[in-house]
Amino acid sequence: ILRGQETPPHQRPYMVSLQVGGKHLCGGALIADQWVLSAAHCLEEVGNETLQVLVGAHSLSEAEPNKRLVGVRALFPHPNSSVENNHDDLLLVQLEERVATNPHVQALAFQRNDRDVPAGTQCEVAGWGIISNTGKLPDKLQYVELAVISRTICNTRIHYDGAITEKLMCTESKKKDSCKGDSGGPLVCNGVAEGVVATGSRVCGNWKKPGIYTRIPPYAAWITSIWDAARP
Numbered sequence: 001i002l003r004g005q006e007t008p009p010h011q012r013p014y015m016v017s018l019q020v021g022g023k024h025l026c027g028g029a030l031i032a033d034q035w036v037l038s039a040a041h042c043l044e045e046v047g048n049e050t051l052q053v054l055v056g057a058h059s060l061s062e063a064e065p066n067k068r069l070v071g072v073r074a075l076f077p078h079p080n081s082s083v084e085n086n087h088d089d090l091l092l093v094q095l096e097e098r099v100a101t102n103p104h105v106q107a108l109a110f111q112r113n114d115r116d117v118p119a120g121t122q123c124e125v126a127g128w129g130i131i132s133n134t135g136k137l138p139d140k141l142q143y144v145e146l147a148v149i150s151r152t153i154c155n156t157r158i159h160y161d162g163a164i165t166e167k168l169m170c171t172e173s174k175k176k177d178s179c180k181g182d183s184g185g186p187l188v189c190n191g192v193a194e195g196v197v198a199t200g201s202r203v204c205g206n207w208k209k210p211g212i213y214t215r216i217p218p219y220a221a222w223i224t225s226i227w228d229a230a231r232p
């Protein structure tokens, strides 16, 4: 998160850190007591190491009550996700057990109503991604408020020149922006998850390259189908 601030501890109890070898890799959101929503691109950095999910954390390093590292039972990247582009860049992570909810660990509701978030809506994104373009990583969860920009504007030549499909949305990126390591985290508008941070352009904080987020509503049926078919 560039130009954001430290969140009040545990005020976003749905936020999780996807980790490999004890290192933060990507953000994610707990959307049910055994399920995390993140980005498929995050798996590109995993290789054959073990992915784990840190829940209930504010600091990545300090011991905290209700903070724990949970194993993964199964991974469900969207079948049409690919390394070439950011289409269908969603990942469902089934945890190895149902996590007990408590003040630091809570599921976040996601939007099922497939209507664009109006341009100008103030949304927020949180994460443990880099806080400067020099690659500095935070220890504590950061967040930033970002305004949604219309798909029409985001598809102009100066921005993404028609690449933003109806399954993607954009936010402003002038100085404040999501960045490397924030991928997979939720874009929360009025308390509901409307999007998931996509890596999109690797540039951060440049107003010409708005933040790109995978919209969640078009995938609500896919999410439910995975839940219905999965072994408990």
Ligand SMILES: NCc1cccc(NC(=O)c2cccc3[nH]c(C(N)=O)cc23)c1
Pocket: 133, 134, 135, 173, 177, 178, 179, 180, 181, 182, 183, 197, 198, 199, 200, 201, 202, 203, 204, 205, 210, 211, 212
């Ligand atoms: N909203 C923009 C946004 C959102 C989420 C992720 C990213 N970017 C990256 O994942 C990324 C990947 C590799 C090298 C990188 N270098 C840098 C950098 N700015 O130095 C970013 C990256 C950008």
